[in-house]
Amino acid sequence: MAFMINIDLPKPDRLIEHQHHLLSIGSCFTEHIGNALKEMKFRVLQNPNGILFDPLAVCNSLISYIDNKVYTKEDLFYLNELWHSWDHHSRFSHTDPNKALELINASQTKAHQFLKQTDWLIITLGSAFSYKITEEADRAALASGNGVANCHRAPAKWFKKQLSTIDEIIAKLDNTIHQLFRFNPKLNIIFTISPVRHIRDGVVDNNRSKARLLESVHHLVNKFDKLYYFPSYELVIDVLRDYRFYDIDMVHPNYPATEFVLEKFLQTHTTEGLLPLLQELKRLTVARKHRSAHPTTEAHKQFLKNHYEKAKALQEQYTYLDLQDEIAYFSMA
Template sequence: MKFRTKIVLNQAHNQIDYNSKLVLIGSCFSENISEKLTYFKFNTYKNPFGILFNPIAIENLITKAINQTKFTEKDIFYLNERWHCFEAHSNLSNVDKNTLLANLNTSVEQTHKNLNEASHLIITLGTSWVYRFIETDLIVGNCHKIPQKKFLKEILSVKSIIASLENIITLVKNINPKINIIFTISPVRHLKDGFVENSKSKAHLLAAIHQLIEPRKNINYFPSYEIMMDDLRDYRFYKEDMIHPNKLAIQYIWEQFTTTWIHQEAFPIMKEVETIQKGLAHKPFNPNSKQHQQFLKTLTEKKKTLQNRFSHFTF
């Protein structure tokens, strides 16, 4: 007999509704769930420095944002005809030095503002493995394809991860005491580190987070990693690389997140938003027909109705 133990999730306190403001920082779960939240028009702000995988990189970003520390020329470097920053993803790299600095400092300002106003902060940790740039002895967020011999690879201890996450909590709570912080761990396995090394890495993250979560203090954990590893333990839930969750898996994890964290009063609005989104994606056989023109008119009225209720809605 085939048997699968389903992970039981209870509804969280301080759930997300359409008056909530969300900040998402970290690994791929933040990207995937952010896409879903954005699709349903929740007020979200995600990964201002691009995807970050390790706790130290996320702590550095939040520290800079909270303290409103400006990036300067000493924080960037030139390689392969582009300017880069070790604390940011390569998506932010630019051929122009001043443009990169301006974008980094704009992200600092916007992150500070959003953390100040956020109702929920979702932090996704990807790995305990980090790279320390030998020249400066600093842990980086992205290596930008610099030769590996210029870095020392090391794994963060549970104790150091706890210290990093405690710093994040303290910093954020100092400017926004009522914020809800949700930690989660990316279900993407970092198999380039090795199977055993990946398991060790995830174990360190799990051990650290579970020593910190305290729902009464609005510090919570969402088990995206466990849902993927234990509830969806089959390769049909993976992309062709057999590492990243596919659309079916992402949808399943989103449904579990919705059940746990989205307030039931938001569900009817989500349904209305989805109707509009599907309508906008619809490709008519005859765009000039009366039937389609009436369809567009009805769609426009639905959009205006929702936008009058929620000012942050854009379609």
């Protein structure tokens, strides 16, 4: 008797290699996967603008990387003793506008250069809802933006919330994809929908939102070559389908759920021969995070020595890996 729905995950015609450059952009779920890929020594740049949820914000950010947009003070606004950008996460906000611009423009430059050599762009869409500035906003805030990627805890009356239509989402993504392929012809794109439930929108509106994202993405994947869909949403919602796979807030997938999705992603989008190496690298990361209660014991020194030798052997066998941090850490034996 089968107790779980199985999703067929055929391997695509192009696969991710360890030496490839991966740019991931979108919701908080993409950062869980991106961090795990980084720990397995993939070359990953994630969310140069910070976390983004809706397709309009994602597209605007990608186009700004293509154009290598330089932000000025006119693009910032002042609220709650900090200078913010409507296009960026609050991690770029600062008490000094020049410092905020320094952080933003350094990230823009890095994203522009990285996108030139990116092999795989992973886009995780979270919500079809977007926010627009209203006339209720302060003059400086109104002048510095229209669409909003992050609300920065501004008063609710400053914004108009709207659910984008399927046609609007397709049009925006279609235009962006054309610009991306002109900028970097070797680019491949993987779309995925975040399984995080946006309960603040209400259960019904959350499902309407996800449905519009799904329909839009599948339309584009069927239209373009080098576009792929990975079912993160379906793996959590339809395969795991249980609250024990959610965090205490009951909307964010927990560690076992994200690990399950990551495992399926690697099985689908990388070669089978790469998987044993990735497991070795993951074990090395776990060992590095280990904190001994008795670091002066011979047992801990032997633990460090064993993993130092393992890291050295992997570095020599796979010269494209960068294991210098691990080698330096385990050499403390």
